Amino acid sequence: MQTFDIDPDIRLARALPPSVYGDPEVFARQRERVFARSWQWCPEAATVPRDGDAAPFTLLPGCLDEPLVATRASGVVRALSNVCTHRGHPVVACPANAASLRCRYHGRRFGHDGRFLSMPEFAGAADFPSADDDLAAVPLERWGPLDFVSLRPAAPLRAVLAxxxxxxxxxxxxxxxxxxxxxxxxxxxxxxxxxxxxxxxxxxxxxxxxxxxxxxxxxxxxxxxxxxxxxxxxxxxxxxxxxxxxxxxxxxxxxxxxxxxxxxxxxxxxxxxxxxxxxxxxxxxxxxxxxxxxxxxxxxxxxxxxxxxxxxxxxxxxxxxxxxxxxxxxxxxxxxxxxxxxxxxxxxxxxxxxxxxxxx
Ligand code: FES
Ligand SMILES: [Fe+2]
Missing domain, CATH: 3.90.380.10 (Naphthalene 1,2-dioxygenase Alpha Subunit; Chain A, domain 1)
Incomplete structure (x- = not known):
């Protein structure tokens, strides 16, 4: 794996090694080290104007490729993981307005806040449901007319934009x-x-x-x-x-x-x-x-x-x-x-x- 130092003194510094531009390993590492920790503009948050709306989208297609869903309930817009906590199927396949989010694979239901609601044939399962059965919520924040999400923010949005x-x-x-x-x-x-x-x-x-x-x-x-x-x-x-x-x-x-x-x-x-x-x-x-x-x-x-x-x-x-x-x-x-x-x-x-x- 390539690492690179950049001298803090610009008068002495040399720029990135040329091979960094276009290196598949560097690119793969940046997915987690750079992009997952950053705030990304999220225009999809504006596509759920009514309570009960849910709109699936992919965050940074081709790089993060993270399946998310924008939802709205009681006036609150959220970004949730769109990966079912049962076996990984997408929960929401296309934009819809409904009372709950239902996975079409085995019928698990979630609220628009990501909370697990119900699941067929799980009566004997111990410690179920737990918080792990909820859909993960992704930090979503607004600045001016822009919404932002971050999978694992390295810093609060306010600090980033201060x-x-x-x-x-x-x-x-x-x-x-x-x-x-x-x-x-x-x-x-x-x-x-x-x-x-x-x-x-x-x-x-x-x-x-x-x-x-x-x-x-x-x-x-x-x-x-x-x-x-x-x-x-x-x-x-x-x-x-x-x-x-x-x-x-x-x-x-x-x-x-x-x-x-x-x-x-x-x-x-x-x-x-x-x-x-x-x-x-x-x-x-x-x-x-x-x-x-x-x-x-x-x-x-x-x-x-x-x-x-x-x-x-x-x-x-x-x-x-x-x-x-x-x-x-x-x-x-x-x-x-x-x-x-x-x-x-x-x-x-x-x-x-x-x-x-x-x-x-
Ligand atoms: S994968 Fe969603 S209910 Fe099974
Ligand atoms: Fe230019």
């Missing part, structure tokens, strides 16, 4: 409205880590995204580190470029912020623009195969045509092209561990340190 919340929490997250009209799913042949590496630095912007570069100021582009993520700030270049109207008392008050790019370890990107939020959920589906879901939540759709938050589809394809080409390079026998720009790649260095700690 620094991000301090910057964007006052912008009116509860007023964001989901807009499915621009949903896009992208898939490409590269490790999810290369995709995140690319997201976490602005160094490539002048080279790869000429149009975006025209809308933001490269020199004052800034990266801030948080225990479980990063925050990148882009500032409007010209007086007529779109910028946030920040509320009084905001830490960036007086600055013309064009975008807050928040990254939540390991695989969630929350890009806040004056028009709203572009959420990028990065889904590893194989050691060198990645799917990225783009989902939008808007404050003011009319602002979408200009500034840093315009042309996101073009920017994405520009990013994919360089990431896929770099994945090819990482396979080369002569590939070397790279170095970090001390001024522009602090976010990438931070990501690699978090990964190394999770793998240790």
């Amino acid at each position: 620094q991000i919340d301090a910057r964007v929490g006052s912008l009116g997250l509860d007023r964001l409205v989901r807009d499915p009209s621009t949903d896009r799913d992208y898939a490409f042949d590269a490790s999810w880590m290369l995709y995140c590496d690319n997201y976490l630095e602005g160094l490539h912007i002048p080279f790869v995204h000429p149009a975006l570069n025209d809308a933001i100021g490269y020199d004052d582009y800034r990266t801030e580190l948080a225990p479980w993520g990063t925050l990148q700030l882009a500032f409007a270049r010209d007086a007529d470029d779109v910028a946030f109207a920040l509320p009084p008392g905001h830490p960036d008050g007086g600055a013309r912020v064009a975008a807050f790019y928040a990254w939540v370890f390991p695989n969630l990107m929350l890009n806040f623009y004056p028009w709203g939020l572009s959420l990028n959920a990065v889904q590893p589906v194989g050691p060198a195969r990645t799917r990225v879901l783009f989902r939008a939540f808007t404050w003011d759709p009319a602002l979408r045509a200009g500034g840093a938050g315009a042309g996101l589809d073009r920017v994405e394809l520009e990013d994919e092209a360089v990431v896929v080409a770099s994945q090819q390079g990482m396979r080369a026998l002569l590939a070397k561990r790279g170095r970090y720009s001390p001024t522009k790649e602090t976010g990438v260095h931070h990501f690699h340190r978090l990964l190394a700690a999770a793998h240790a």
Whole structure:
């Protein structure tokens, strides 16, 4: 099993070994060490609006592959294991509204809170039912318009999002409205880590995204580190470029912020623009195969045509092209561990340190 050290001093550090990108053993280990411990965006929690609703889903398909079911009872939305505690059959096969959840294999019934209710032919079983016969409940929490679940959280969601919340929490997250009209799913042949590496630095912007570069100021582009993520700030270049109207008392008050790019370890990107939020959920589906879901939540759709938050589809394809080409390079026998720009790649260095700690 590969381990890797990343020097805490960015001026001395070498980046991840090239073979880590695309290694099946690394990928398998990350399933438990990285993804099971992280908070994952859970849009399915919004699909059970009525008491008695139950909607099955797979958490992070292709990576965690965990069968879960979103349920609602007495107004409380939960995420439960969708694996029957008798012999492992899925409990809920398709979205339904019913008084209880019934496994179709041998008829075991559960409440929408996961509690065991009944089971045929178990009259003589000792110590039955016990808590082990209930469906496991998975922590489910909400921040603004977003629901999150975690199988084995390494830290509370509040702590994970604290620094991000301090910057964007006052912008009116509860007023964001989901807009499915621009949903896009992208898939490409590269490790999810290369995709995140690319997201976490602005160094490539002048080279790869000429149009975006025209809308933001490269020199004052800034990266801030948080225990479980990063925050990148882009500032409007010209007086007529779109910028946030920040509320009084905001830490960036007086600055013309064009975008807050928040990254939540390991695989969630929350890009806040004056028009709203572009959420990028990065889904590893194989050691060198990645799917990225783009989902939008808007404050003011009319602002979408200009500034840093315009042309996101073009920017994405520009990013994919360089990431896929770099994945090819990482396979080369002569590939070397790279170095970090001390001024522009602090976010990438931070990501690699978090990964190394999770793998240790
Ligand atoms: S597997 Fe569900 S009742 Fe037997
Ligand atoms: Fe980019």
